[in-house]
Amino acid sequence: MRTSEKPVGRAPVNAERPGAQPGLSGPASRKLPVPPRERKPALAALALLLILGGALATTLLVLRSGDRVAAIQITRQIGAGQQMLVTSMREVQVAGTDIDYVAWADRERVAQNFARVTLLEGTLLTRGMVVSTSEELGPGKAIVGLSLKPGQLPITLDVGDRVQVIYVPGRGGDAGTQSRILAQSALVHRMRTSNTGAPTGQLAVIVDVKDAPAITTYASSGEIAVAELPGAR
Structure with a gap:
């Protein structure tokens, strides 16, 4: 028995649009319309103002830095x-x-x-x-010189610091004698320092006139020490 084979058919070609893709026809093959870009002149003007304002501010800062x-x-x-x-x-x-x-x-x-x-x-x-006037160097005040040894003053002491002036009895004093404060808040007026900036022990302090005699007496016998008051500046 003879069997006849039928040739495979090709997809029909759009006669009207030879280059069109198979299966697409009519409106489906067309591009969607794109809406026109909206122009915003107000935003453009604002951006221009900001740019000009920044440039002006930069110029003023540069000019000001030279003043x-x-x-x-x-x-x-x-x-x-x-x-x-x-x-x-x-x-x-x-x-x-x-x-x-x-x-x-x-x-x-x-x-x-x-x-x-x-x-x-x-x-x-x-x-x-x-x-124009000083209460520290005015009436009722006296400047007293001290010559202290290491251990009788802090190494952090500087001109302008506030200190307590303390009587420290020597070894040859009475056994019942105790140390006491001679000046509660004296001002370091002058001070000598070494090459390293540390105090040498030679300093002048401003005290009340009534305290000056006792401080001078004890200072001459080496029975004086000072304590810095960092919170009393």
């Missing part, structure tokens, strides 16, 4: 009530601000005045830190 003045910086601690010294000042350049810094040109006049509060090293001097 500097010569001011006074404290190079060594000055205690409250102590006289200002030119040797304890140096010239520094600071940005011009509304802060009332004392100009370096006024250093000689500043040296005729006194510190209102304790001025630490590195302080930029303002006019509110200086007074």
Whole structure:
């Protein structure tokens, strides 16, 4: 028996659109419409203003950074009530601000005045830190010199510090004699230091006049010690 084989047929080709894909016809083969891009002139103007504002601010900062003045910086601690010294000042350049810094040109006049509060090293001097009169060096006060040995003063002591002046009885004193405070809050007025900056034991302190005789007496016999009061500046 003879069997006839039928040739496999090909998919029909769209006669109207020869390049079209099989199975797609009509609207399905078309691209979806894209909506036109919306323009926002207000946002563009705002962005431009922000860019211009940033450029202007940068320019002002650069110009401001060059506007500097010569001011006074404290190079060594000055205690409250102590006289200002030119040797304890140096010239520094600071940005011009509304802060009332004392100009370096006024250093000689500043040296005729006194510190209102304790001025630490590195302080930029303002006019509110200086007074024309000193309670520490005024009537009712006395400057007493001390010559102390190691162990009779702290190695951290500096000019402008507050100290207690203490009577420490020597070995040859009465057995019943006890140490006592002679001055509750004396001010270190001057002090000698070694090459390393440590105190040598030679210092002058400001005390009340009524305490000066006893301190002088005990200091001459080496029966004086001082204790620093770091919280009493």
